Amino acid sequence: MERQFPIRQIMDEQGRIVEHEYRGQITEELVMAMYRHLIRTRTFDRKCVSLQRQGRIGPYVPFEGQEACQVGSALALEDEDWMFPTYRDHGAMMTFGRTLTQTLLYWKGRTEGCIPPQGKKIVPPYVPIATQLPQAAGAAYAEKRKGTKNAVIVYFGDGATSEGDFHEGLNFASVFNAPVVFFNQNNQYAISVPITRQMKSKTIAQKALAYDIPGIRIDGNDIFAVYFHTKQALERARNGEGPTLIEAVTWRYGAHTTSDDPSKYRDQEESKRRRETTDPIMRLERFMQREGFWDENWANDVQERVNAEVEQAVAEMDRYPSANPEDMFDYVFAEPTWTIAEQKQAYMEWKRGMEG
Amino acid sequence: MAEITMIQAINEAMRQEMERDERVIVLGEDVGTNGGVFRATDGLLEQFGDQRVFDTPLAESGIIGTSIGLAVNGFRPIAEIQFLGFVYQAMDQLAAQAARIRFRSAGRFTCPIVVRSPYGGGVRTPELHSDALEALFTHSPGLKVVMPSNAYDAKGLLIAAIRDEDPVLFLEPMKLYRAFRMEVPEEPYEIPLGKARIVKEGEDVTIISWGATVPLVAKLAADMKAQGVDAEVIDLRCLQPLDIDTIMQSVEKTGRVMIVHEAVKTNGFGAEIAALISERALFSLSAPIVRVTGYDTPYPVPSVEDDWLPNAARIVEGVQTLMRY
Numbered sequence: 001m002e003r004q005f006p007i008r009q010i011m012d013e014q015g016r017i018v019e020h021e022y023r024g025q026i027t028e029e030l031v032m033a034m035y036r037h038l039i040r041t042r043t044f045d046r047k048c049v050s051l052q053r054q055g056r057i058g059p060y061v062p063f064e065g066q067e068a069c070q071v072g073s074a075l076a077l078e079d080e081d082w083m084f085p086t087y088r089d090h091g092a093m094m095t096f097g098r099t100l101t102q103t104l105l106y107w108k109g110r111t112e113g114c115i116p117p118q119g120k121k122i123v124p125p126y127v128p129i130a131t132q133l134p135q136a137a138g139a140a141y142a143e144k145r146k147g148t149k150n151a152v153i154v155y156f157g158d159g160a161t162s163e164g165d166f167h168e169g170l171n172f173a174s175v176f177n178a179p180v181v182f183f184n185q186n187n188q189y190a191i192s193v194p195i196t197r198q199m200k201s202k203t204i205a206q207k208a209l210a211y212d213i214p215g216i217r218i219d220g221n222d223i224f225a226v227y228f229h230t231k232q233a234l235e236r237a238r239n240g241e242g243p244t245l246i247e248a249v250t251w252r253y254g255a256h257t258t259s260d261d262p263s264k265y266r267d268q269e270e271s272k273r274r275r276e277t278t279d280p281i282m283r284l285e286r287f288m289q290r291e292g293f294w295d296e297n298w299a300n301d302v303q304e305r306v307n308a309e310v311e312q313a314v315a316e317m318d319r320y321p322s323a324n325p326e327d328m329f330d331y332v333f334a335e336p337t338w339t340i341a342e343q344k345q346a347y348m349e350w351k352r353g354m355e356g
Numbered sequence: 357m358a359e360i361t362m363i364q365a366i367n368e369a370m371r372q373e374m375e376r377d378e379r380v381i382v383l384g385e386d387v388g389t390n391g392g393v394f395r396a397t398d399g400l401l402e403q404f405g406d407q408r409v410f411d412t413p414l415a416e417s418g419i420i421g422t423s424i425g426l427a428v429n430g431f432r433p434i435a436e437i438q439f440l441g442f443v444y445q446a447m448d449q450l451a452a453q454a455a456r457i458r459f460r461s462a463g464r465f466t467c468p469i470v471v472r473s474p475y476g477g478g479v480r481t482p483e484l485h486s487d488a489l490e491a492l493f494t495h496s497p498g499l500k501v502v503m504p505s506n507a508y509d510a511k512g513l514l515i516a517a518i519r520d521e522d523p524v525l526f527l528e529p530m531k532l533y534r535a536f537r538m539e540v541p542e543e544p545y546e547i548p549l550g551k552a553r554i555v556k557e558g559e560d561v562t563i564i565s566w567g568a569t570v571p572l573v574a575k576l577a578a579d580m581k582a583q584g585v586d587a588e589v590i591d592l593r594c595l596q597p598l599d600i601d602t603i604m605q606s607v608e609k610t611g612r613v614m615i616v617h618e619a620v621k622t623n624g625f626g627a628e629i630a631a632l633i634s635e636r637a638l639f640s641l642s643a644p645i646v647r648v649t650g651y652d653t654p655y656p657v658p659s660v661e662d663d664w665l666p667n668a669a670r671i672v673e674g675v676q677t678l679m680r681y
Contacts, residue, residue, distance in 0.1 A: 082429070115464050123428065124460045128448055134418045135453070138425020145407065146430070165448075168418030175413055176422075331463045332498050334521040337550070337597040340497075 005205040005217040007249055010224035013278055015286025022228055028293055034223050035288065035299075037071040038281045040306045041091035044100055047310050048107060052258045056318075057107040061088050065221075065253040065271075068280030069185045070155075071095050072226030073248075076234055077153060082121040082143075084136040084154035086129075088185075088252075092155060093122055100313035101320075110323055129190075130160040133169025133182065140173065140180035140237070151237040152180040153230070159190025161204055170245065174211035179237030181230060182245045185220060191256040192265035204247040213243050220248030221280040251278070325351070359537040365507035366396050366472070366528065369514035370434060372544040374404050377432065380518060382409045384419055384436030393438055394474060394533055416445035420471065424454050427467045432518060440475035440527060441484035441655075447492070454523040455498030470517045474530035476568035476618055477665055480658040481530075487655050488568070488619035493525045494596045494628070500524040500549055501595040505570035507538045509593055512547030520549060529568035536571070550597035554606070558588035561612040561678050564603060564629060566592040569616045569666055576671050585679055595625050600632060607633055611642040612678040616666050621649040643681035646674040 010019040017023055045064050052060040063070065070091030077083065077096055085093050090103045097120045106113025106125070114124035126132040136154030143150045160166050161184070173180050184204050188195045201207065208215025216233070218225040226248055233244035253271040255262045262268060288294040329336065329344035336344070360368070374380045382397055382404075388411040391398035401409040412419050416437055423433040437443050443450070450471065457467045477486035493499045502517055502524055504510035510528070517524040555574045558581075565573045570591045577587040588606050592599065607613055613633060615626035630645045648666045656664045 111460070111462050114460050115462050123465060124457075128452060131421065131448055131453055134421025134449070135425040135428070137418075138422030138427075139429040140425070141422065142426045142429035142431055164415075164445075165417055165421060168413070168415040168421065171413050171415070172418045172422050327462075331459045331461075333458070333500070334466070338600060339598075 001202045001206045005203040005215060005247075007217050007219050008225055008229065009219045009222045010228060011222050011283060011287055013283060015283050015288075015290050017224075017287070022224060025228070026224060031284070031288060031293055034071060034075065034227070035284055036302050036306070037075065037095050038067045038223070038284060039302055040309070041067045041071055041094060042281060043303070043306045044094065044103070044310050045091065047314065048104070049254070049258060051104075051314065052107075057104065058109050060107050060258045061256070062254045062258070063088050063091050063252060065274070065279070066185055066187060066250045067091055068223040068226050069183075069220040069248045069250050072223040073153060073183050073230040076227050076230035078150070078234075080121070080148070080150045081234070082123070082136070082139050082150065082152040084123055084132040084139070084152065085125045086132070086155050086157065087125045087127055088157070089125065089155045093125070096120070096122060098122055100310060101316040104313055104317040105320065108317060110320070111327065130156055130163035130165035130169065132156065133160070133165050134172055136180050137169050137173035137176065137178050137243075140178035140243070141176045144177070144179055144240075149238045150179070151234045152178075153183055153234070154180060155183050155185065157190065158184065158186040158188060158195050158198055158204060159193065160184075161207065162198055170207070170211045170213070170243070173243040174213050177240070177242040179240070180243045181233040181237060182243060183230065184245065184247045186247050186249050187252045189252070189256070189266065191260065194266070205245060208245040213245060215245045215247070217247045217249065220250030221278050221283060223280055223284055357539040357541055360507055360540050361534045361537050362504070362507040362510045362528070363394055363396055363533040365511040365540050366514055367398055367400075368540070369511045369518070369544075370397065370400060371403065373515055373518045374400065374408060376544065379430060379432045380408075380434065381426070381431055382434045382436070383412050383423065385412060385414050385438050387411060387436050392436060394530065396436065396472065396528075416442050417449050420446040420449035420454065423469045423471075424449060424457070424467055427469045428457065428465050432468050434470045434472060434518065437471060437473040439481070439485045440473040440489050441487040443473060443489060450493070450499065450523070450525075451496035455496050458522065459498055466521055467523050468521050470514070470524045470526050472526045472528060474533070475527045476529040476531055477655060477661050478531045478568070480661070483657065484655075486661070488617065488650065490525075490527055490567075490595055491619055491623055491625050494625055498523065499596065501527065502549060502593065503527045503529070503567035503595060504593060505529065505532065505567055505591050506536075507540050509547060509553065509591070511540055512545050513549065513593060515544055516546040516549050519546065524549070527567060531568055532571065547593070549594045550599055551593065552599035552602040553591045553593055554602065555589040555591050556587065558586040558610070560586045560610055561614060561675055562588045562590065562603075562606040562610045563614045563616060563675075564590045564592060565616040566595065568618050572666075572668065573616050573671065576668055580672070580675060585675060587675065603629065603633070604636055607637045608640050611640055612681065613641065614646045614648060614671070614674050614678060616648045616671060618650050618665060620652050621647060622652050624649055643678045646678055648674045
């Protein structure tokens with residue numbers, strides 16, 4: 001199966017293009033946009049870990065190491081497409097249009113973090129592990145029924161492939177020929193459980209065979225492989241050719257969340273080794289150097305601008321008016337039921353009593 | 357006005373809503389060519405085509421999950437779960453997803469789906485086909501729960517459920533699908549969700565019920581009248597939202613309350629009603645509240661189900677107990 005589903009690269013670890021047919025599409029403009037987004041998401045991610053350590057946001061889910069998966073796939077989308085993310089996909093969400101401030105608010109435990117900018121079809125991140133797959137299939141089928149060219153991307157991890165909803169989602173999408181891309185980030189650990197305990201299958205991509213849809217296994221740290229294969233899958237979807245399963249093989253350097261310690265279940269030397277050899281940002285840098293796109297001053301400028309943007313978002317978060325507990329009674333139904341209205345009233349009276 | 361059964365009324369409601377609103381679609385297991393195992397969707401495929409009425413793979417979570425995606429993206433799906441006992445497979449999609457999309461996104465995304473499902477016992481079904489699970493859903497904020505007991509209500513409530521902006525569980529007592537006919541207007545009409553119906557007015561005791569047990573309670577109340585007990589019978593029709601005003605007015609009048617439901621007793625919705633009455637009208641009660649329900653056991657095998665279900669003898673005995681106060 002590993003032979004049938006080889007890990008595809010367009011650019012190798014040294015930043016060399018190995019699939020030359022893509023060369024013409026790799027414009028300087030595209031590469032610079034990719035680099036900016038990679039730096040932006042990594043800087044933001046590190047900042048969040050630091051904010052969590054300072055107690056300024058709640059428990060945080062880092063994605064460092066997976067930036068190429070998230071940035072590359074999100075850049076492949078069109079504005080009118082749908083995104084069904086998980087709690088680790090804020091890199092993808094930010095690249096697709098969710099603001100940094102909204103993302104910070106999410107991790108600060110604010111509802112505002114679940115509301116995408118107007119018109120952006122980014123649904124609130126999913127917490128159960130494969131729940132979003134059938135929903136994405138349904139949303140995609142809706143686009144097909146409406147006769148649009150819009151597609152849906154849905155994210156999930158390696159652990160999700162053990163859930164029933166993984167199979168139900170792929171099967172429904174396959175039967176309905178729905179325009180959806182199932183984008184798997186195989187970071188090889190579900191919290192502490194390695195992929196070898198998750199499945200006997202050698203690849204995740206091979207699971208596509210069961211649904212008679214294309215399954216593609218790519219190097220998730222090669223942003224070109226991510227971008228172009230996702231784009232092709234989206235094109236297939238738009239052209240009525242149905243769903244695709246993409247397995248992007250990657251690695252999270254850090255913990256599952258800021259509440260766990262990865263050294264308890266794996267040798268963190270491996271993360272160090274990968275950081276030094278297969279890092280997605282380093283690889284793009286190598287490519288840019290090799291191709292003569294690299295400009296140290298420009299890169300410094302990118303980093304400075306990103307730092308400023310992140311700091312501004314943190315400042316906006318800090319300035320945000322505190323959450324109003326009364327809001328928790330709203331939006332359960334279009335019209336509150338009498339029990340909720342009554343409880344809200346009682347809460348407000350109790351609150352006034354406490355304050356008075 | 358035509359006299360039709362509940363299953364015909366349900367079919368008519370879907371048909372008329374599909375004629376009115378192109379966004380309304382029907383999906384589930386066997387709902388297409390077969391017209392549903394109870395024929396609830398009979399003829400819909402022929403009339404509306406396979407783009408609007410379609411069979412799905414056999415997977416409850418997938419059915420509800422795809423319905424959520426369709427609803428978030430502009431459709432108004434009516435999903436059928438073939439028997440309510442199979443809904444456990446879809447609990448995450450219902451209670452953790454459909455129920456919370458509006459809440460999680462502060463109204464940006466909504467999920468106007470109707471999940472229809474036959475429930476209830478007394479028809480000798482195989483295992484897990486008879487469970488009354490309404491309390492699972494009334495305990496899940498964000499879901500509405502509707503349980504009709506006759507053809508007229510079924511049509512008006514289903515139309516209201518389809519037009520509702522939030523997810524609705526529409527639980528159909530399968531025992532009553534063809535149990536009797538009643539006059540049902542041919543034109544579409546809505547019965548607002550959250551309005552109970554007083555089946556019979558009375559002065560001595562209030563019997564609150566819903567869905568499958570209502571016809572039995574109504575019949576017993578009529579019989580009791582001859583024996584000098586004037587019972588008021590309330591058919592809640594909808595558990596979420598609940599018509600608390602109708603309950604309280606009746607309790608204030610009679611001072612005696614019996615709650616009859618098929619579901620197991622502990623944490624059944626009857627417990628919630630008893631709690632609400634004790635919070636609001638304890639001193640109007642002249643007797644402890646009586647509940648006649650299923651027992652706290654899994655729904656039993658068909659050979660003994662009649663003894664498990666709330667039956668005439670237990671209801672009459674309960675009323676006699678109440679009347680001794």
